[in-house]
């Protein structure tokens with residue numbers, strides 16, 4: 084058997100696990116590992132400029148591919164800088180393994196230089212964590228970490244490794260296990276057939292059904308299955324912010340996103356529905372509005388791989404614990420074989436009602452914003468982006484109004500194309516996650532929709548783009564404000580803009596881009612938007628930053644009325660309410 | 662309602678902190694907590710008591726089960742079970758009090774395990790309610806120190822919590 088040092092074993096184990104890319108940043112406690120990286124070619128390391136970006140990049144990589152993203156950081160500040168990205172991945176159930184160096188075993192607990200209790204600090208935001216005590220256990224721990232991160236409800240796993248364990252000198256027999264079994268971890272697979280049958284019965288009897296599908300469908304590779312089932316039944320589909328793309332956005336049966344900034348038709352249909360098929364969703368408070376008023380007449384079927392997600396906030400009438408893939412397959416087969424079929428008359432009437440809602444206030448039947456004015460409307464920027472990229476781009480986003488406009492107006496037809504921090508809402512996510520996507524799909528068109536606020540939270544990564552030739556396109560909806568904060572201040576604080584304006588402190592983004600060796604473009608006129616955007620995407624090999632000066636007073640609508648509103652209570656514009 | 666949850670957990674570093682952390686992180690409270698090795702040295706058994714309605718307890722057990730280190734758990738209060746807690750209590754016992762305390766100990770079937778001229782150390786086991794009742798009977802004024810072990814429990818009959 085081959086004899087390797089701990090450091091070499093770790094990198095070899097990553098290789099044998101199939102890891103191609105590691106996003107990281109070196110430091111004292113990780114130097115033996117970095118030396119092991121230097122002496123091999125199979126695992127490529129991407130040097131970011133801040134550990135937060137390493138986690139977001141690995142996260143984007145994972146979301147775009149379905150594979151586990153890998154991060155390597157040093158102890159202390161390296162580890163704590165990774166925390167925001169780990170929490171981001173945890174909230175959105177993204178498979179990730181984060182390896183952190185730790186001070187030498189002997190010094191642990193002595194407040195040694197750059198010592199942080201990483202296992203302790205990360206505990207509430209990881210699926211699991213390991214502290215390596217002996218080099219010999221490295222292969223098994225790595226195998227377990229990837230297994231846990233990627234199965235069941237995915238999530239981040241931390242491996243904390245004291246420096247002495249990766250030291251050269253002492254070697255150990257290396258063998259990478261094919262399989263692991265963890266007796267206390269048996270993620271759900273098949274759903275309960277009796278429950279699935281009950282669900283099918285409810286679906287076939289329903290008169291006003293809605294399919295409410297989320298990120299779990301994408302994570303669980305259930306998009307095609309869900310689409311087939313929805314089409315067969317001719318039921319309307321709405322997606323959560325995390326689920327966009329799991330059902331084709333341009334399809335007739337798609338009602339748009341639901342929730343706080345969901346469409347009028349999606350939220351209203353949910354409110355009036357009699358049966359909701361909830362798949363891979365978690366009834367987030369940004370979806371349900373006031374829980375006590377949520378969809379008063381609906382029977383709820385809830386499919387999820389995580390039993391703890393079911394009946395957490397909204398009680399399910401038919402809970403089904405299982406992988407989305409297996410449950411939807413079984414469900415579809417039962418629907419096909421059933422003698423009963425959906426009530427065609429009722430479904431037709433339901434569609435008629437929905438189409439009427441669409442005509443009245445829908446986002447896609449007519450522009451619901453001012454198209455007459457001088458300024459560039461943010462909605463038009465996203466629509467132009469969709470047009471110029473033919474709806475085929477991978478779109479990452481930061482957090483704020485621009486994120487909601489992107490979610491509403493870039494109609495995603497495929498899963499894994501819309502990459503945003505839905506659960507934690509992490510500003511700074513957009514650019515590094517775009518790098519991760521571009522690393523995974525070298526030839527794909529990758530656009531980062533951002534705001535001039537968010538982009539400054541990880542702007543240092545422009546240098547990483549240079550180093551690794553990652554030609555992402557940054558579409559900045561520059562409204563000279565923390566727009567989403569300002570919107571809330573308009574609506575709830577009588578326009579008192581407490582700390583949401585930058586005054587005159589924005590950098591000249593064009594010059595900034597040039598200093599990094601990239602291309603900057605400033606767009607100020609409506610009539611030049613499309614041509615400039617075409618120019619931007621024609622520069623295939625360059626990082627291009629479009630500083631688009633958009634309307635500074637626009638709000639995102641619809642917006643749920645809160646507190647105490649139901650799904651159907653929405654602001655439709657600054658003056659109009661349902 | 663008070664619940665007694667018994668958890669078999671991997672005897673691994675950090676496992677206990679994950680359980681305790683879960684409770685504070687999600688705003689559940691722990692009334693008592695005991696942890697000790699089992700007959701299988703790879704496993705520890707945690708017994709904890711908590712209060713909550715059915716929905717809350719369901720969430721607690723689901724989240725506990727989700728922890729990778731948790732092998733198995735049972736809510737003992739769902740079935741017939743035996744509940745025990747051990748209490749050591751130091752009380753003033755001088756003059757007329759001495760006989761009075763002694764009588765009380767006998768009624769509750771406790772034992773006096775240490776004696777000085779002016780105090781007793783008493784050992785008493787039973788359900789938490791019984792221990793509470795004893796404390797009341799002795800009276801706050803004479804109590805110097807109370808040490809309670811936290812609840813342990815086991816189900817009655819054939820049911821066994823093991824691998």
Ligand SMILES: Cc1ncc(C[n+]2csc(CCOP(=O)(O)OP(=O)(O)O)c2C)c(N)n1
Nearest residue numbers: 483484485508510534535536537565566567
């Ligand atoms: C790290 C972090 N800090 C604070 C917030 C709160 N927050 C949400 S949106 C927002 C404003 C974002 O401004 P910008 O990026 O310019 O986007 P806009 O809303 O203007 O489109 C802020 C501060 C957050 N989501 N993330």
Ligand SMILES: [Mg+2]
Nearest residue numbers: 534535564566
């Ligand atoms: Mg802004």
